[in-house]
Amino acid sequence: MSGNMYGLCCRYKGRMVRMTCRDGRTHVGRITRVDRQHVWLQPAGNYGAFGYGYYGWGGFGIPFAIGAITGLALAGAFFW
Numbered sequence: 001m002s003g004n005m006y007g008l009c010c011r012y013k014g015r016m017v018r019m020t021c022r023d024g025r026t027h028v029g030r031i032t033r034v035d036r037q038h039v040w041l042q043p044a045g046n047y048g049a050f051g052y053g054y055y056g057w058g059g060f061g062i063p064f065a066i067g068a069i070t071g072l073a074l075a076g077a078f079f080w
Helices: 002-011
Strands: 016-021 026-034 038-043 062-065 069-074
Touching: 002 026, 002 069, 016 038, 026 062
Parallel strands: none
Antiparallel strands: 016 026, 016 069, 026 038, 038 062
16 A cells, blocks of 8 residues: 555655645645655645644654544645
């Protein structure tokens, strides 16, 4: 499963996505970086609730474990 999610994250790199995690939380933002363990998401808009600031870890955004992601969809369909 994580191999498929890794490929999907690589394909959507640089695009706005809506990501759902195992804990039920949904995150919206731009994928800025992907490796085999993590995907970095730069939050869309002014999400002060993340608590890490807009740029987070060195400008890449907030890292999420690929194994914790249950769903990933392009966000364009949700905003327009």
